[in-house]
Amino acid sequence: MPHDGGSGAAGVDPEQLWLRPAEPRRGRRPSFSREVITAAAVALADAEGLEAVTMRRVAAEVGAGVMSLYSYAPDKETLLELMVDHVSGELSVTDAPTGDWRADLKAIAHLQRAHMLRHPWLPAVLSTRRVPGPNTLAFLERALAVLRPTGLDGAAKLEVFAQLTAFVAGHVTHEIAQAAASRSAERAAAEARYLAAVAADGRHPELAEALSAPGRSPAPEATFTRFLNRLVDGLDAD
Structure with a gap:
């Protein structure tokens, strides 16, 4: 089952996360993307601290049901990986x-x-x-x-x-x-x-x-x- 918590990044599959494109579940295509979800999580963390970043809160920020996020980030640990790499894009030299x-x-x-x-x-x-x-x-x-x-x-x-x-x-x-x-x-x-x-x-x-x-x-x-x-x-x- 997807979840908000986790004990570390050891459970994140790097091949699944970085080498395979994020695919939404079957059905109507959602109006958001992994990039949108990640940006919303980063904005929350910047404004309110990491404790504010939960899958439910991020879903609310992008106007989605929480279950629909799990196709892009199955748990908070994966979301944190996405957040770190998202902001690392600011370090381009x-x-x-x-x-x-x-x-x-x-x-x-x-x-x-x-x-x-x-x-x-x-x-x-x-x-x-x-x-x-x-x-x-x-x-x-x-x-x-x-x-x-x-x-x-x-x-x-x-x-x-x-x-x-x-x-x-x-x-x-x-x-x-x-x-x-x-x-x-x-x-x-x-x-x-x-x-x-x-x-x-x-x-x-x-x-x-x-x-x-x-x-x-x-x-x-x-x-x-x-x-x-x-x-x-x-x-x-x-």
Whole structure:
């Protein structure tokens, strides 16, 4: 039976999903498509969070009966795969790699960050996706081309891209949480007082020294760039 839940992408058949066209059930041709269904699910997730995306809710958004959706997406896990690949189409890059693989890899990371900030549900979903679709594969192809000058073998290049994506996803998750927390001036002031007290208690000299160091720009873009530079500049291409 089709269902809304699921324990992960392991049950999704990639051949069925990506190599065979979605066919509606017999009968009157519906007025929607897999693309329309996926776009509606993405819009819901962007506006209300991933919890809002159920087969019943998506069906209502496209003006269809819920059972008619199952010909295109038999369960929520399949729908999530479709959503990830749908938004991956936004990551299209047409310029050829420059040959400076570190600079190109950083550019990819900045694209990914902007992409995940547009779709805040994406970092959590990426941790369980294992069935890359055509748009995702196109972006992966770009990353592998960027890494060609490193001389790394194929497995290592895949690992570097996975490491980069995991870093971006984790950073964006933290960034979103910090932005939400900073909206409370009272909480921010309490945290500052707490850290000042800890630094002055004499039991945390390393922390006290770190907190007394000149500050760096707290702007999200600048913070991301600093962390990214440390990661990419430290990669070993041997």
